[in-house]
Amino acid sequence: MTKINVITTLCLLLGLVQFSQAQMTIEENVKEWERAKVYTKEYLDAMPESGYSLKPTAEIRSFAQQMLHLTDANYGFASAATGEKSPYGMGELEKSTTDLSKANVTKLVLAGYDFVIEGIKKLKPTQLNEKVKVFGRFEMTRAMVLAKDFEHQTHHRGQTTVYLRLAGVTPPQEKLF
Numbered sequence: 001m002t003k004i005n006v007i008t009t010l011c012l013l014l015g016l017v018q019f020s021q022a023q024m025t026i027e028e029n030v031k032e033w034e035r036a037k038v039y040t041k042e043y044l045d046a047m048p049e050s051g052y053s054l055k056p057t058a059e060i061r062s063f064a065q066q067m068l069h070l071t072d073a074n075y076g077f078a079s080a081a082t083g084e085k086s087p088y089g090m091g092e093l094e095k096s097t098t099d100l101s102k103a104n105v106t107k108l109v110l111a112g113y114d115f116v117i118e119g120i121k122k123l124k125p126t127q128l129n130e131k132v133k134v135f136g137r138f139e140m141t142r143a144m145v146l147a148k149d150f151e152h153q154t155h156h157r158g159q160t161t162v163y164l165r166l167a168g169v170t171p172p173q174e175k176l177f
Contacts, residue, residue, distance in 0.1 A: 082119030
């Protein structure tokens with residue numbers, strides 16, 4: 001082998017090793033989503049019943065709507081990533097749920113996390129690298145779809161910190177690990 005072939009082979013192998021280390025396994029994905037579910041439940045539990053209708057300004061979602069928006073996206077993204085059929089249409093929970101009680105919203109949100117977690121558990125590791133289309137227009141790997149979903153739910157849960165503060169509630173401690 002020439003020096004160029006050896007160097008090329010080594011670079012390829014190092015790249016593959018880095019790629020395999022950078023990608024989360026199925027088990028790691030499940031663990032992170034279970035942590036996110038527990039953390040989100042702490043937010044749901046912390047908000048008093050009266051705060052579920054709280055809107056910091058008239059133009060934005062209520063606390064309940066924010067959590068249902070998070071859940072709608074969990075169903076949509078996870079359905080694309082796992083191939084499991086979502087029981088809800090895109091945006092359906094946020095727009096059509098009339099029972100915005102603490103009990104009902106909590107039940108719906110936690111069921112959304114369960115949908116994500118159970119879907120991930122059914123994936124084979126090789127499927128994480130398969131490309132899928134998200135929302136009919138974005139093509140990316142299943143792993144990236146799950147990462148985008150995780151980012152989305154984190155973003156919207158984080159927004160609800162303000163809602164809790166406005167309701168006079170101290171937000172739950174961060175659950176990074």
